[in-house]
Amino acid sequence: MAENQEVPAGMKRALEILTSVLQAANGDYLEKSMLIVPDVEADSDETQKRDALTKLLETLASDDPGLSLSDENIADVKAFFEKLYGGQVKFRHRYSDVCNVVFDYKDCELDPTNVPYPVSRLADNMGKVLTSMLEDRPRSEQADSVRKLCDHIELEKTRLLHYTEQMKMMCSFEERSTQLDEQIKEQQEKTESEIKRLEDDSLKRIEEEKREAQRENVSVLGVFTGIVVAFVAGLTFSSSILQSIDRASIYRLCAMATVIGVFLFDTIAILLSFLGKVTRVECPDLAKIVKIANFIALVFLAAAVFARFFIPMPAYN
Numbered sequence: 001m002a003e004n005q006e007v008p009a010g011m012k013r014a015l016e017i018l019t020s021v022l023q024a025a026n027g028d029y030l031e032k033s034m035l036i037v038p039d040v041e042a043d044s045d046e047t048q049k050r051d052a053l054t055k056l057l058e059t060l061a062s063d064d065p066g067l068s069l070s071d072e073n074i075a076d077v078k079a080f081f082e083k084l085y086g087g088q089v090k091f092r093h094r095y096s097d098v099c100n101v102v103f104d105y106k107d108c109e110l111d112p113t114n115v116p117y118p119v120s121r122l123a124d125n126m127g128k129v130l131t132s133m134l135e136d137r138p139r140s141e142q143a144d145s146v147r148k149l150c151d152h153i154e155l156e157k158t159r160l161l162h163y164t165e166q167m168k169m170m171c172s173f174e175e176r177s178t179q180l181d182e183q184i185k186e187q188q189e190k191t192e193s194e195i196k197r198l199e200d201d202s203l204k205r206i207e208e209e210k211r212e213a214q215r216e217n218v219s220v221l222g223v224f225t226g227i228v229v230a231f232v233a234g235l236t237f238s239s240s241i242l243q244s245i246d247r248a249s250i251y252r253l254c255a256m257a258t259v260i261g262v263f264l265f266d267t268i269a270i271l272l273s274f275l276g277k278v279t280r281v282e283c284p285d286l287a288k289i290v291k292i293a294n295f296i297a298l299v300f301l302a303a304a305v306f307a308r309f310f311i312p313m314p315a316y317n
Helices: 009-032 046-060 071-084 095-103 117-136 141-243 250-278 286-310
Strands: none
Touching (some): 046 095, 046 117, 071 117, 250 286
């Protein structure tokens, strides 16, 4: 009775959809797992074999995760190498072809060993193929040729590793060189700016010293002019006193001469003191000399006044 029960339409439709999805997913997986091996025959010419080998190496280095080698893929690759290295005319792969294939991936992303991922994948896949061939026919010429091919791939892999490391070093050197150039340029600009600042400061200082020297020269000339004027004035006063010597008393003449002498002496002392300050020459004893001279003049003046009033002057015959 259970066999006669019909499946509900909704459940049947759901089962059909699930079955189609699983079939599509399985088909995609099978399609992704398919490895396309180039066609080659044992009697193909060298150019055809070189092209076929290059295409196979590029396929084995592909970064498509669906192209990982299965047992069936390894068998297809082994059959390819049996034909490639078979035939009456022995085929020898060229180093340049292997080098071109490997170095075509020099700009790809690097693995932890600093080797491009496609090159590491190529070496790993070729290692699997060689292992399988050695297990089947360890002494065959084809296995020996594949061993040499693997050695050449490893050699180019090592060369590419050194090349990558050298390029990194060169990039690092270029970056460091660029940084040094920028630092040198910056330091040069600072040096030029500092030199310009020092030159400007020197010019300003020279101009200031020049103006100060001019002021000092003018001051010195003024002082000497004052000294000359004072001296001439003193001579003029002295001449006037001498001209009136016969009309004035001796006491008045002494008093006038003392006053004029003090005036001239103090004027010259003041001018000399100013000259010393302008020329930055210290005259520590000048003030003491002025005080002593003024004191002596004051005593002399007091004596003249005292004599005028308290000491009678003898009659002139």
